[in-house]
Amino acid sequence: MTSGLGAVAYCGFCGKASAEADHSACASRLGVIDPPRFCAECARRMVVQVTPAGWTATCSRHGEITSAR
Amino acid sequence: MTAAPEQVDVLGVAREQVLEQGVGLSEEQVLEVLRLPDERIPELLELAHAVRMRWCGPEVEVEGIVSLKTGGCPEDCHFCSQSGQFPSPVRSAWLDIPGLVRAARQTAETGASEFCIVAAVRGPDKRLLSQVRDGIKAIREDGNDIQIACSLGMLTQEQVDELVDMGVHRYNHNLETARSHFPNVVTTHSWEERWDTLKMIRTAGMEVCCGGIIGMGETLEQRAEFAVQLAELEPDEVPLNFLIPNPGTPYENYPVVEGPEALRTVGAFRLALPRTILRFAGGRELTFGDLGAKQGMLGGVNAIIVGNYLTNLGRPAQQDLDMLTELSMPIKELSKTL
Numbered sequence: 001m002t003s004g005l006g007a008v009a010y011c012g013f014c015g016k017a018s019a020e021a022d023h024s025a026c027a028s029r030l031g032v033i034d035p036p037r038f039c040a041e042c043a044r045r046m047v048v049q050v051t052p053a054g055w056t057a058t059c060s061r062h063g064e065i066t067s068a069r
Numbered sequence: 070m071t072a073a074p075e076q077v078d079v080l081g082v083a084r085e086q087v088l089e090q091g092v093g094l095s096e097e098q099v100l101e102v103l104r105l106p107d108e109r110i111p112e113l114l115e116l117a118h119a120v121r122m123r124w125c126g127p128e129v130e131v132e133g134i135v136s137l138k139t140g141g142c143p144e145d146c147h148f149c150s151q152s153g154q155f156p157s158p159v160r161s162a163w164l165d166i167p168g169l170v171r172a173a174r175q176t177a178e179t180g181a182s183e184f185c186i187v188a189a190v191r192g193p194d195k196r197l198l199s200q201v202r203d204g205i206k207a208i209r210e211d212g213n214d215i216q217i218a219c220s221l222g223m224l225t226q227e228q229v230d231e232l233v234d235m236g237v238h239r240y241n242h243n244l245e246t247a248r249s250h251f252p253n254v255v256t257t258h259s260w261e262e263r264w265d266t267l268k269m270i271r272t273a274g275m276e277v278c279c280g281g282i283i284g285m286g287e288t289l290e291q292r293a294e295f296a297v298q299l300a301e302l303e304p305d306e307v308p309l310n311f312l313i314p315n316p317g318t319p320y321e322n323y324p325v326v327e328g329p330e331a332l333r334t335v336g337a338f339r340l341a342l343p344r345t346i347l348r349f350a351g352g353r354e355l356t357f358g359d360l361g362a363k364q365g366m367l368g369g370v371n372a373i374i375v376g377n378y379l380t381n382l383g384r385p386a387q388q389d390l391d392m393l394t395e396l397s398m399p400i401k402e403l404s405k406t407l
Contacts, residue, residue, distance in 0.1 A: 013316075014316065015158065031382070032354070032382065033313060033354060033355060033381050033382055034380075034381060034382060035380075035382060037158035037159065038158065045158055045160050046160070047160045047161075047162050048139075048159070048160065048162065048380070049136070049139065049162050049164055049168070050135075050136060050139075050377045050378070050379060050380055050381070050382065051135055051164075051168070051171070051172045051175065051376075051377065052133040052134070052135060052172055052175050052176050052179075052375070052376035052377055052386070053172075053175040053376055053377070053386065054377070055377065055382070
């Protein structure tokens with residue numbers, strides 16, 4: 001499993017289309033302060049479990065992604 | 070002609086009162102500290118650090134926390150992304166027992182002496198308490214003797230007794246903010262209800278962990294009020310959080326507390342609470358960045374949460390452990406009290 005923070009259709013922080021708006025504020029938090037909350041492929045809200053050393057985020061359609069660390 | 074009354078400097082007073090005698094500052098004195106100009110922050114932090122070293126010692130208590138039950142909380146704490154009353158993107162999740170055991174193991178591997186199990190609830194029901202009991206048992210069966218704390222909301226006496234029976238040594242229940250500001254932050258329960266739970270915890274012999282969040286629209290006066298209300302409780306530990314304005318919450322557009330203001334707050338709280346474990350908790354990454362965290366550790370803080378928080382991410386644990394090494398601050402060993 002890998003982090004899903006790479007090239008994406010939807011922003012993992014706000015859930016809006018990546019091409020639709022300025023996501024610089026999202027980028028300053030995603031992966032730094034926040035795990036992804038929205039699926040990068042379909043923008044569904046994901047079930048996220050944060051643990052002391054990482055996180056897992058699960059989309060009901062596209063499965064699970066996890067933090068790299 | 071009479072001489073003008075001599076201006077009494079609050080840090081001069083604190084040096085005698087807090088550093089030498091171990092008596093925390095009063096509300097008025099804390100307020101004076103919170104109003105100090107930026108150029109006096111280094112002096113404040115130096116004094117706060119001296120107070121911490123004198124009354125707590127050089128050790129740093131390291132803790133990891135994990136969310137056992139995330140989201141879907143019926144309460145309306147305006148800062149919290151786990152409230153079911155706001156359009157937050159945080160969805161409900163339960164951590165299973167193997168996941169809890171892994172989280173405890175990850176925490177112990179950092180050298181931490183504390184592991185806190187947290188649930189986003191008004192108070193625990195039978196299912197949650199049963200999960201906590203099974204979880205603690207499984208952590209012990211894994212050969213992990215880390216000290217276990219819990220944060221499960223408001224408790225009944227029966228639930229307090231049950232947690233004592235499980236071997237929970239410390240209970241976290243934050244008052245969050247000054248009593249006068251609390252109704253602006255939470256409307257589904259009262260400050261007094263939280264206070265009652267804290268009193269039951271103390272009476273039952275568990276250690277009391279109680280702090281709050283800075284930057285929720287409180288005035289400086291209310292910040293000073295909060296510091297002395299905490300001091301009145303005499304908690305074993307005070308976790309100091311700085312607001313993370315989370316999407317969907319009523320506070321999503323609140324400004325992040327700026328570094329100098331946060332450092333003044335850290336110093337002021339140490340001078341109000343000379344003997345308490347003062348823990349850097351959530352929001353420090355956003356407020357301070359890397360440099361400020363170090364300044365805080367040299368400004369009265371003697372405990373940290375390492376790794377991630379409940380729904381937000383923290384710095385990698387190793388980064389904080391390296392910082393402690395660089396500062397020559399030893400990590401408190403398991404089972405040793407400050």
